[in-house]
Amino acid sequence: QVELVESGGRLVQAGGSLRLSCAVSGRTSTRYDMGWFRQAPGKEREFVAALNWSGTTTHYADSAKGRFTISRDNAKNTVSLQMNSLKPEDTAVYYCAATYYTGNYVATASYEYALWGQGTQVTVSS
Numbered sequence: 001q002v003e004l005v006e007s008g009g010r011l012v013q014a015g016g017s018l019r020l021s022c023a024v025s026g027r028t029s030t031r032y033d034m035g036w037f038r039q040a041p042g043k044e045r046e047f048v049a050a051l052n053w054s055g056t057t058t059h060y061a062d063s064a065k066g067r068f069t070i071s072r073d074n075a076k077n078t079v080s081l082q083m084n085s086l087k088p089e090d091t092a093v094y095y096c097a098a099t100y101y102t103g104n105y106v107a108t109a110s111y112e113y114a115l116w117g118q119g120t121q122v123t124v125s126s
Contacts, residue, residue, distance in 0.1 A: 002026040002115050004096045009120030016124070017084045022096030022117060024077040031101035034072060034079040035113055038092035038122075045095070047108045049081060053101035059108055063089075086124045093119040 008020040024032065035050035049060045049070040058070055067086075072079040079096065097113035107113060
């Protein structure tokens with residue numbers, strides 16, 4: 001069984017930066033592609049960024065391009081999301097998700113991810 005635990009969310013002012021982390025524990029010998037999603041109050045969960053297991057392929061939502069960077073350390077079983085130039089509209093619960101590695105394809109739809117963390121709250125004040 002695999003567990004995903006996010007951390008790093010907090011209140012930050014607009015223009016600031018945050019680094020979210022997701023620790024993967026359990027069956028870490030399996031190769032997983034990793035994604036970050038977010039859900040704001042009253043809105044659907046939306047894709048933010050994803051990275052395949054080998055680190056060769058990334059994909060970002062348009063809202064994240066140029067501001068967010070996803071990275072991973074397979075030796076430490078962690079994946080991170082560096083968020084810069086934060087905006088109030090980035091306020092949401094951020095979720096880490098995992099799906100089985102399939103090569104260069106990177107999943108961007110939530111239904112493609114089987115494993116989810118509990119989420120971490122990011123609040124950006126104006």
